[in-house]
Amino acid sequence: MTWAPLLLSLEIATIAMIVSLVVGSGLALLLGWRKLPARDLVDAVVSAPLVLPPTVLGYYLFTALGVFGTTFVFNFRGAVIAATVGSLPLVVRTVRVGLESVEPNLVAAARTLGASPARVLATVTLPLAGPGIAAAAMLGFARALGDYGITQVVASAHFEGIGIPYTSPASIYMYDQFIGGHEDSARAMAIVTTILGVAILFTANRLTRRLYHRG
Amino acid sequence: MAELACEIELHRGDGFALAVELRCPPGITCVMGASGSGKSTVLGVLAGLVVPDRGRVVVGGDVWLDRDKGVDLPVHHRRLAYVFQGLALFPHMSARHNVEYGMHDVPRADRPAKARALLARLGVGHLAERRPRTFSGGEAQRVALARALARSPKLVLLDEPFSALDRDLRAQLVALVRELATELAVPVVHVTHSVAEARALADRVVRLDRGKVVAAGAPDEVLRVGED
Numbered sequence: 001m002t003w004a005p006l007l008l009s010l011e012i013a014t015i016a017m018i019v020s021l022v023v024g025s026g027l028a029l030l031l032g033w034r035k036l037p038a039r040d041l042v043d044a045v046v047s048a049p050l051v052l053p054p055t056v057l058g059y060y061l062f063t064a065l066g067v068f069g070t071t072f073v074f075n076f077r078g079a080v081i082a083a084t085v086g087s088l089p090l091v092v093r094t095v096r097v098g099l100e101s102v103e104p105n106l107v108a109a110a111r112t113l114g115a116s117p118a119r120v121l122a123t124v125t126l127p128l129a130g131p132g133i134a135a136a137a138m139l140g141f142a143r144a145l146g147d148y149g150i151t152q153v154v155a156s157a158h159f160e161g162i163g164i165p166y167t168s169p170a171s172i173y174m175y176d177q178f179i180g181g182h183e184d185s186a187r188a189m190a191i192v193t194t195i196l197g198v199a200i201l202f203t204a205n206r207l208t209r210r211l212y213h214r215g
Numbered sequence: 216m217a218e219l220a221c222e223i224e225l226h227r228g229d230g231f232a233l234a235v236e237l238r239c240p241p242g243i244t245c246v247m248g249a250s251g252s253g254k255s256t257v258l259g260v261l262a263g264l265v266v267p268d269r270g271r272v273v274v275g276g277d278v279w280l281d282r283d284k285g286v287d288l289p290v291h292h293r294r295l296a297y298v299f300q301g302l303a304l305f306p307h308m309s310a311r312h313n314v315e316y317g318m319h320d321v322p323r324a325d326r327p328a329k330a331r332a333l334l335a336r337l338g339v340g341h342l343a344e345r346r347p348r349t350f351s352g353g354e355a356q357r358v359a360l361a362r363a364l365a366r367s368p369k370l371v372l373l374d375e376p377f378s379a380l381d382r383d384l385r386a387q388l389v390a391l392v393r394e395l396a397t398e399l400a401v402p403v404v405h406v407t408h409s410v411a412e413a414r415a416l417a418d419r420v421v422r423l424d425r426g427k428v429v430a431a432g433a434p435d436e437v438l439r440v441g442e443d
Contacts, residue, residue: 108264109303111290113317114366123316127307 001185005173006192008161009145012076012169016083016144021137023084024091029121031092032099047089054086054149061085061154072154076162079155079169083144091140097208098132099125135207142200145193146171217241217275219370219402223260225267233257233267233426239402243393245413245434246406248423254406255300257423258372261404262297263290274370274402295370296363300378302355304347310334310358311343317366333361337391353384357391364395371396371403377412389415410438 030036031043049057061082065072072078102125110120126133148171157172168176170193177186219239226232233253237244246254259265261272263279266287272280274295279288305313314330321329334340337357347355356376363371373392377385393416396403407413413420413434420437422430430437 103301103303105299105301105303106305108262108290109297109299110305110316111264112262112293112295112297113362114291114294114319115316116291124305 001188002167004164004167005170006189008164008167009170009193011161011164012079012083012147012151013141013144015080016087017137017141019080019084020087020091020140020144021095021133024088024136024140025095025133027088027092028095028099031096046092049086050089054147055153057085058082058150058153061150065154074156075159076155079151079159082150082154083147086147086150087140087143090143091136094136094139094204094208095129095133098129098136101132102128131207131210135204138200138204138207142197142204145200146197148172148175217369217401219261219272219274219404221257221261221272221280222270223257223267223272224269225256225260225265231426235423235426235428237404237421237428237431239404239419241400241402242418243396243403243405243416244419244421245417246404246421246423247408247410247413251425252423253426254423255374258297258374258404258406261370261372262295263288263293277369293370294366294368295372296366296368297372298356298359298363298374298376300374300376302347302359302376304350304355304359304362306347309344309346310339310350310361313347313358314362314365317362320367330361330365333365334358337361352380353388356380356384356388360388360391360395364399368399369401371399371401373403373405375406375408378408385409385412386415392416414438 027046031039031046036042062073065078065081072081106124106128107120110124115123147169151169152172157168157176158166160166167173170189174186174189174193177183177189218241219237222236224234231251231253233256235253235257237257246257248254256265260267260270260280267282269282270280271278271282278286279293280286305316308316311327311330311334314333315326318326318329331340331343334343337360339354339357339361342350342354342358347358350358359376377388380388389412392403392405405416417434419432420430420434421428422437
């Protein structure tokens with residue numbers, strides 16, 4: 001039994017969470033703009049990873065990234081991109097809930113007090129949407145931690161992490177152990193990832209509830 | 216003279232139409248009317264939060280809006296004070312930080328002292344470091360007034376700011392607004408449902424009905440005897 005797969009997954013999930021939070025917050029702001037052309041279409045494309053089979057997503061990503069040779073496929077970078085794409089719609093949707101929970105009058109008040117749109121965003125909208133953004137980060141992390149299908153297609157089952165020797169992410173490792181008859185290590189990995197996932201969801205739920213209970 | 220002159224024409228998708236012409240000299244103009252008569256929309260247009268189909272807003276000789284000439288000064292460039300119906304105090308900032316928020320022209324180092332002085336002037340100096348969640352209705356009103364006035368505005372907009380207060384508190388704040396309006400010597404547009412409030416405050420009353428001005432003039436001319 002080795003914990004390197006779990007460390008590899010935590011590494012991938014951390015980077016994927018940061019990237020999806022930055023990109024996802026930008027997309028959430030863009031989708032909140034009522035005058036955005038083809039807003040519903042953009043929303044549908046961003047949300048597609050929620051409904052597409054992971055292998056289909058993996059195929060699209062592999063085809064797109066394959067243009068650059070093996071720079072972004074069959075390695076850690078590919079795994080990060082796969083996990084980011086998988087978690088992006090959850091992040092976008094949760095950040096949007098956070099942004100929409102900010103009372104429009106507070107934004108209007110800030111504007112009438114002479115604040116530019118960028119200052120309103122930095123000093124009023126984002127701080128008040130904070131619990132939603134934190135919940136989005138946690139959900140994105142949890143989703144990235146549990147990715148199997150997209151990662152398998154884009155990054156393959158084995159690769160190196162940053163300072164982590166050649167191994168598999170936790171989800172793939174657990175499946176390999178199970179199929180290979182190593183039930184003890186499969187069970188241990190399953191229990192640890194479950195505890196992590198539930199703890200993250202529990203915290204995200206509490207943060208989301210703060211949005212609704214904020215006076 | 217720091218007069219407000221505006222002409223507004225606006226048609227909304229739900230069939231509501233507004234066609235209003237206002238002239239407000241320095242002093243308090245109370246805008247009255249039933250719910251849905253367009254009072255708050257007028258304030259929204261003056262502030263730049265609502266864009267009319269046609270219109271012109273001139274404050275103290277400065278053109279803030281002229282649809283025909285393509286002029287539409289952004290909200291944050293209009294020097295105004297707006298007290299919203301729900302007050303809209305920033306819940307994540309202390310009273311002092313709320314008041315400092317609009318002090319762009321004041322050197323950063325001087326802002327805390329100025330904000331404290333303004334809060335003290337409005338009788339809520341002791342709340343400076345507290346957040347709005349802990350304020351009573353009257354305290355929140357005073358902090359909202361302090362925040363709005365911190366900008367040295369050319370136009371003051373008050374959207375039913377006293378509607379949730381009891382009679383005594385309302386009387387105190389009406390007296391305070393009266394005093395501040397005299398001191399600022401700028402147009403104050405005060406939206407209210409209360410005839411008593413209009414009688415106590417207004418230099419001029421404008422009555423709206425279904426998006427049109429149906430009466431305008433001195434309080435005694437517009438408000439009927441015994442009306443309440």
